[in-house]
Amino acid sequence: MTEITHHAPDALLAAYAAGSLPQPFAIVVAAHISLCNDCRAACAAHEAAGGAVLETVGEEAVSDALRGRVLGLLDAPSVPEPQFERVGIFPGPVVEAMRGRPPRWTPLGMGIRQCILASGRQGSARLLSIPPGRAVPDHSHNGLELTLVLQGAFSDETGCFGVGDLELADQSLEHTPVADDGAECICLAATDAPLRFSSLIPSLLQPIFRI
Amino acid sequence: MLIETTDADLAERSRPSALRKEFRQLTPTPTKMTPATAWMLAVRDRRDRAAFAALFDEYAPKLKGFAMRGGSSATEAEEIVQEVMLTVWRKAAQFDPERAPVSAWIYHIARNRQIDVFRKERRPLPEDPGLPSTVDLDGGAVLAVEQEANALKEALARLNPDQREMIERAYLGELSHQEISSQTGLPLGTIKSRIRLGLERLRHELRELR
Numbered sequence: 001m002t003e004i005t006h007h008a009p010d011a012l013l014a015a016y017a018a019g020s021l022p023q024p025f026a027i028v029v030a031a032h033i034s035l036c037n038d039c040r041a042a043c044a045a046h047e048a049a050g051g052a053v054l055e056t057v058g059e060e061a062v063s064d065a066l067r068g069r070v071l072g073l074l075d076a077p078s079v080p081e082p083q084f085e086r087v088g089i090f091p092g093p094v095v096e097a098m099r100g101r102p103p104r105w106t107p108l109g110m111g112i113r114q115c116i117l118a119s120g121r122q123g124s125a126r127l128l129s130i131p132p133g134r135a136v137p138d139h140s141h142n143g144l145e146l147t148l149v150l151q152g153a154f155s156d157e158t159g160c161f162g163v164g165d166l167e168l169a170d171q172s173l174e175h176t177p178v179a180d181d182g183a184e185c186i187c188l189a190a191t192d193a194p195l196r197f198s199s200l201i202p203s204l205l206q207p208i209f210r211i
Numbered sequence: 212m213l214i215e216t217t218d219a220d221l222a223e224r225s226r227p228s229a230l231r232k233e234f235r236q237l238t239p240t241p242t243k244m245t246p247a248t249a250w251m252l253a254v255r256d257r258r259d260r261a262a263f264a265a266l267f268d269e270y271a272p273k274l275k276g277f278a279m280r281g282g283s284s285a286t287e288a289e290e291i292v293q294e295v296m297l298t299v300w301r302k303a304a305q306f307d308p309e310r311a312p313v314s315a316w317i318y319h320i321a322r323n324r325q326i327d328v329f330r331k332e333r334r335p336l337p338e339d340p341g342l343p344s345t346v347d348l349d350g351g352a353v354l355a356v357e358q359e360a361n362a363l364k365e366a367l368a369r370l371n372p373d374q375r376e377m378i379e380r381a382y383l384g385e386l387s388h389q390e391i392s393s394q395t396g397l398p399l400g401t402i403k404s405r406i407r408l409g410l411e412r413l414r415h416e417l418r419e420l421r
Contacts, residue, residue: 015388051314059272
């Protein structure tokens with residue numbers, strides 16, 4: 001496995017640990033942590049900071065009834081939460097977002113395909129598949145975009161991204177990711193606002209393709 | 212063997228080579244772990260109800276205070292306490308004192324439950340690294356994690372009120388990622404060296420797992 005060189009920034013991990021990331025971004029961060037021990041450790045450190053806040057933020061007395069209820073419920077049956085393991089190139093959180101099924105690809109043109117995993121007011125998460133050597137049309141972002149490489153690699157103005165690498169892009173970055181030669185590049189991407197494509201036609205297609 | 216810890220000690224001990232050496236030297240049975248860790252291990256390994264009751268008495272008021280500070284009513288806060296403490300009981304097998312102090316583990320569960328229950332969506336979680344071993348506890352590693360947690364708590368206490376407020380809001384989940392980014396120069400930076408020490412240690416440990 002190649003060394004991961006592009007990590008989640010600290011503020012993103014803190015927000016993930018605190019549970020304040022919108023769902024689409026949380027899926028990408030959870031997937032990256034599944035592949036990246038450095039970021040798993042950094043996230044654990046943030047949870048330790050959260051634990052320190054929990055210890056010091058101040059106590060409120062709980063009712064005796066609550067205590068009795070909790071101690072009385074220890075033997076109550078509970079439904080175990082489903083666990084999602086890695087399947088092929090897809091980390092557990094992606095498998096969960098796909099509800100355990102293989103991706104259902106939709107062609108976007110020029111050999112590029114997508115599979116939407118989550119879409120709502122908070123933004124969207126999708127898988128993108130880009131043929132070797134192909135460029136994703138020039139686009140900039142209204143908000144934040146996170147891209148995690150799951151297979152192959154891509155390069156853009158800011159560097160080269162391989163499996164496990166996480167790219168963070170915002171309004172200031174107008175970039176043209178190009179898939180490296182070799183395997184099809186498959187990425188998990190989350191955006192909190194529609195992408196803005198620089199050329200006219202793709203922007204007309206945006207509402208149709210929900211990019 | 213409990214060592215008085217200075218910053219220099221911590222920096223020295225966070226180096227991988229020093230750590231490996233130290234972990235070998237320490238006895239496998241910790242002589243002085245915090246009561247919370249001991250209770251949690253008793254719950255994990257022996258399903259000890261008295262230990263769970265002690266944990267409840269220790270953490271339920273903190274969890275309620277935390278939830279109310281985050282804007283929950285007293286009733287909602289007690290619902291959260293119930294959810295979190297029952298999850299602590301049910302998922303005790305996942306508790307690994309070599310990787311996380313009790314407070315961090317409970318914080319993790321509290322954030323999960325709060326999102327699952329109040330946002331009505333399942334929080335995406337990383338793949339499970341596997342259950343910790345219940346037979347060969349590395350006492351040195353447990354103590355190192357506890358000392359780190361304590362140092363973090365002290366660092367938090369030393370912040371000025373504004374900085375502390377910011378850190379609290381960040382970990383209560385009240386700040387967006389962008390807000391945390393723009394605030395980084397202030398409070399996160401202050402405890403960053405603490406986080407980094409813990410992080411290096413954990414990173415080293417996780418490397419050994421590969």
